Amino acid sequence: MRPIRRGDQGAAVLEIRGILAGMSLAVDKPDDAAQFTDDMERGVRAFQQSRGLSVDGEVGDETWRALLAAQWHLGARTLYHAVPDAITGDDVRQLQERLLEMGYDVGRADGVYGPRTARAVAQFQREVGLTPDGACGPQTLHALRRLGRKVVGGAPLRLREEQVFQAYGPVLVGRQIVIDPGHGSADDPGVTVPEGPLRWSEADLAYDLAARLEGRLAACGMRVHLTRGPNPPAEVSSLQRAQLANDLGADLLISIHLDGHKNPEADGVAAFHYGTDNGVTSTMGERLAGLVLREIVARTGLRNCQVHAKSWDVLKLTRMPAVRVDIGYLTSPSDRERLTDPRFRDRVVEAIVAAVQRMYYPVDADVLTGSIDVSALRAELAR
Incomplete structure (x- = not known):
């Protein structure tokens, strides 16, 4: 649906205000409660911040689902496994x-x-x-x-996740990975910037990175799947991307994005894994996010913007360790100059391949960041 934002009005706005008021996040009481006012935007932003969502003050699909889920507390209704639409909250x-x-x-x-x-x-x-x-x-x-x-x-979920990867061993051959280039359709190009006669878009560069990564990981013996092609006819939702990875029974998911900001000095790379404000986290997702971030920083020199916990659908609804990496800012002149260089994108891809390989090493047998020779991995497999 089109995001509901400041200035909108109607029944949906009234429902959103009611949910926010129940959490003491919309304190003003305007004459027209069905109007999306400044106080509602502040409330939505506070809610998004608390839930690990993108903080834009608008109620899009993910924020709407999170608001509906927030209405329910344990004991308010009977819970059961429903097919095909599972109960959420x-x-x-x-x-x-x-x-x-x-x-x-x-x-x-x-x-x-x-x-x-x-x-x-x-x-x-x-x-x-x-x-x-x-x-x-x-x-x-x-x-x-x-x-x-x-x-x-201890942490039983962490122990179960670690045991799965220990059982795999260090070999990548036969492992399944889903690469998710963000955005993609004509209506969803992501961040876009003009640069001379060219127009760079997040969707195009993310797909280029994903295609390069697909080739490198396939050469290492992994079975690689992309969530979209270069020009999908329609928007591919986060739910569809997560469902594809689940249906394939993938071992890992890496979602590739670029960032943008009104401040042209904002730059650097950040990585995200599933986590909530009450301490629930995907331990192996967090480890993969850290490995990807450190390898990219070591091999490219991009600013380290750290690892963060988020509850985006593509991280929350996937049943395997999943990360999203935002590789530089297209709105930063320095990052854009590097991102539009194919050789730089090759270095980014090599960094991600090294991180994936390290994911399968036992913690006590891990290697130093930046030390894995990706070309040697491919050569060893070829022999």
């Missing part, structure tokens, strides 16, 4: 976090009541003598509140 996330604390495997606490969550609920019900139907109603909720944590110390 903060109450689901709270349930998942509680089950994780008790040692049950729900996967990532993503706020989606999927089959893995239903199986964990059924296992809990069986152990406490309830009917194992996989639905969380009043009796199950009462039992959850009566019992304390079963897991003390």
Whole structure:
């Protein structure tokens, strides 16, 4: 849908104001409550900041879904596995976090009541003598509140994720990775800047980087999939990108973007993994984000803008470690000069390949940042 922004009015604006008011984020009481006013924009920005979303003050698809989810608290409704549209909400996330604390495997606490969550609920019900139907109603909720944590110390989700990668070993051959070049359609070019007679767009440069990365990783034996082609006929949503990776059973996802800012001095590279303000995180996603960032900084000299936790759909809804990397600012003259150089983009791609390889090394056998010779990896495989 078109983002709802300041100046808009109607029933949707009234609903948004009501949700924000319930969280004490929209304090003004204008005569026309169905008007998207300055106080609403401030409230939306505060909400987006607290949820790890892009802070633009507009209610687009991701922010709208997050607002709807925020209305629910554990115990307000019965939760169950629904097909095809799963139940989502903060109450689901709270349930998942509680089950994780008790040692049950729900996967990532993503706020989606999927089959893995239903199986964990059924296992809990069986152990406490309830009917194992996989639905969380009043009796199950009462039992959850009566019992304390079963897991003390450590992080069960982190341990499970680490065990998966330890089982793979250091070899990339046969591993599946999804490369997600951001934006893409004619209506969604991302950041665009004029440069002489040329017009550079985030979508085009992200796809070029993704295509180069596809070739390098395929040469290392990985099975590589792109979420879009160079000129998709329609916008590919974050939900579709995440679903593709899940359907393929990918081992990793890397989403490639460039950035832009009204201040031309803003520059550098940043990496993002799934995480929330209450400490829920994808541990292996965080590790991959750190590896990608450090390798790019070491091999290109771009400013290090650090690793950050976000709850964007492409990070939250994927069932594998997923990262998004924003490689420089097209609005920065210095970054743009480098990004539009094919040789520089090759160095960025080599950095990402090195990070992916390091992801499969045991932590105690990891190597120094910038030390992996990517060409040697390909040559070794060719032999």
